[in-house]
Amino acid sequence: MEPTINLLSTGLDGSWKRQEALANNVSNINTPNYKRQDVNFKDILKKQMQTTKKLTINTTKKKHIPLSNSNDPNFKISQNRSIKYRNDSNNVDVDVEMAEVAKNNIYYSTLINQVSARFNMIGNVIRKGSAN
Amino acid sequence: MFNNFDVSASGLTAQRLRMDVIADNIANVNTTRTENGEPYRRKMPVFEEILKREINQDKSGGVRVTQITEDQSDFKMVFRPNHPDANEEGYISMPNIDITTEMIDMIDASRAYEANVTALNSAKDMALKALEIGRG
Numbered sequence: 626m627e628p629t630i631n632l633l634s635t636g637l638d639g640s641w642k643r644q645e646a647l648a649n650n651v652s653n654i655n656t657p658n659y660k661r662q663d664v665n666f667k668d669i670l671k672k673q674m675q676t677t678k679k680l681t682i683n684t685t686k687k688k689h690i691p692l693s694n695s696n697d698p699n700f701k702i703s704q705n706r707s708i709k710y711r712n713d714s715n716n717v718d719v720d721v722e723m724a725e726v727a728k729n730n731i732y733y734s735t736l737i738n739q740v741s742a743r744f745n746m747i748g749n750v751i752r753k754g755s756a757n
Numbered sequence: 758m759f760n761n762f763d764v765s766a767s768g769l770t771a772q773r774l775r776m777d778v779i780a781d782n783i784a785n786v787n788t789t790r791t792e793n794g795e796p797y798r799r800k801m802p803v804f805e806e807i808l809k810r811e812i813n814q815d816k817s818g819g820v821r822v823t824q825i826t827e828d829q830s831d832f833k834m835v836f837r838p839n840h841p842d843a844n845e846e847g848y849i850s851m852p853n854i855d856i857t858t859e860m861i862d863m864i865d866a867s868r869a870y871e872a873n874v875t876a877l878n879s880a881k882d883m884a885l886k887a888l889e890i891g892r893g
Binding site: 637640641644645646647648649651652653654655656657659662702719722723726727729730733734737740741744 | 764767769771772804805818820865868869875877879882883889890891892
């Protein structure tokens with residue numbers, strides 16, 4: 626499909642995954658030895674942006690390797706083991722998590738608006754610009 | 758897709774259980790008789806992270822309470838010679854509960870519960886927003 630929508634949907638997936646990691650941090654706020662998790666999906670997005678800019682390759686024979694557009698990004702959950710400021714070795718700060726949840730929510734909404742705008746654009750072209 | 762909600766829900770369950778345990782402690786602050794003959798011992802929930810095995814990596818699955826342990830610290834000795842459970846010197850052992858600690862734990866549990874609700878609402882907003890793609 627359209628590369629922009631592909632890219633946006635990767636961003637949406639990443640943001641959703643990140644929300645999961647943040648929810649896990651919040652739910653484990655009283656778990657001893659728990660370390661804060663996060664998803665760094667922006668690197669994957671950057672990588673995908675570079676690959677989508679490239680030209681596509683036609684595969685005429687079976688053994689040709691297609692240029693992968695990294696349709697299946699694997700978002701890795703990383704743990705932050707560096708900070709420690711509580712006696713029970715848990716490093717979740719509820720204020721930081723709430724701020725990140727809010728940020729991530731807005732980021733997700735922005736991407737959704739972008740996707741919708743893209744689809745509207747395509748719709749406009751299909752309808753040749755007329756109202757219906 | 759809905760793992761997000763389950764993670765927050767597990768947090769809510771855990772904090773609610775913690776609140777129940779705290780309420781139990783506060784209710785039994787003067788209990789000198791239990792089944793095993795001792796005064797009531799302070800109870801504490803033990804939290805543990807849930808890990809779900811997946812193909813690539815361990816996936817985060819929220820939190821659960823593995824057990825409710827008893828605080829093994831000493832009982833408080835109170836001089837009350839007329840009490841039926843008093844020893845020869847007139848002292849009775851009272852539960853090892855500090856009401857201030859319980860109150861602080863209660864506020865902590867309540868705030869943690871609210872934080873989980875916020876995370877859950879945020880995920881819900883995101884999911885509802887995603888349904889708006891292509892509308893209008």
